[in-house]
Amino acid sequence: AGALDAHVARKAAAAGVDLTFLRTIPGAIGGAVTMNAGCYGSYVADHLIEVDVILRDGRRQTLSAASLSLAYRSSDLPEGAVVVSALFQGASADPDVLGARMADQLAKRDATQPTKDRSAGSTFRNPAGFSSTGKADDVHDLKAWKVIDDAGLRGFSIGGAQMSEKHPNFMINTGTATAADLEKLGEEVRKRVFQNAGIRLEWEIKRVGEPAPDK
Template identity: 70%
Template sequence: MTSELPTPRGKLTPQRSLSELTWLRVGGPADYLFQPADLEDLQEFLRDLPDDVRVFPMGVGSNLIVRDGGLRAVVIRLGRGFNGIEIDGGQVTAGAAALDAHVARKAADADLDLTFLRTIPGSIGGAVRMNAGCYGTYTADHFVSAQVVMRSGELVTLTAEALDFKYRQSELEEGAVIVSATFAPPSGDAATLHARMEDQLAKRDATQPTKDRSAGSTFRNPAGFSSTGREDDVHDLKAWKVIQDAGMKGAQRGGAQMSLKHANFLINTGDATAADLEGLGEEVRKKVYDSSGITLVWEIMRIGEK
């Protein structure tokens, strides 16, 4: 990276390895990792950053493969100061760095139902960016607005219409950084909501390899349409089923394996490289296409250079 970077008040680290910041524990370094001190620091940094420098906002790395060659960009990772959770008048406003599980629990304490977030392994910024969902409910269903710092440094408010939510995706300008989001969830009884979340956790632990290094579901369920016409995953065709039918449950490549517990979970058994993980995923996609004619779409984001 040849452009001169601005000097922020937050922490700016050159050649920062990203492997330890992702759940799969693989990948090379970013040119820089920027951890802003506060909102104003983030705005000023982006405003003064040369236009030719790429920006990549990164959450907790729960749904991400960083390739072994690393990332030619400034990676922005929000921390303290961006993880607050406030509840007012039946609405929940959470910082982008707030963990989904924490938001679900705090909302339940206030008799508000965001229980679908409880088992989603990530933060609110990622949930908005990817329209995360579980149990037939999506982030978009309760979304009101998001505060976003644009690449120019301007702070704007984006509505659901502006983000144009779709199945597992939203439209967000490249380099823009979500800093908070507001939701208007339905009401519920706190005790009932907490009991529901405990049940969800028990079911997840019984069916998914939660003790292994994974990034959650590897591929989207083959898209179907719900009764409302919304592209959805509420139907009988599941990614784990077509992977299992293609004989790829438990398949291995180097240190990467498709879990024996859940066929749609790609895991690092201990010494996998990013190339092992992505390569195995591509093998699975080919086998599934050859056996069923279905083209699986990655749910895990892959970034960087091979």
């Protein structure tokens, strides 16, 4: 479960197995399972067979994908369970074709997302309840980046934290951001989007701990 998503995608492609959707997803397999990660219209739920977890009492358990109720950016893993391994299934395909597809995905990502900046990936879940498909007919009306942009928050910053000019659903550290800057920026974006569109954005980033009180 500690294997990087991109590494798994590359290894699978070399073996002629199509898990290419994982190539541009930051993080590792454990997190991908927990959040039902996905992009370009494919999700962990489409390929996952089962996972091994360690429960809070120390027992190891194998859970079927069907038992996890995988949905958009969510799963029903037992409270406090830690994913230790996962079994996936992918369609057979020519390794060269899969390699070319991943190269195309990377090029699209680099053209539209701040991949060279310091961020935690997408900040908020899409109100539409699904990720971008990357296809020409993709609808953006209820995408997080669109409602943030419509609220005039592209490039908006607090301290060293900024909503990216390139992709406004990416919160970046411009170099001096504190945890408080990032927290305040995210909450201010949520407030202004609600004021502008009546939509309450939900955090996609998993935050740990409690915000520091204002001084």
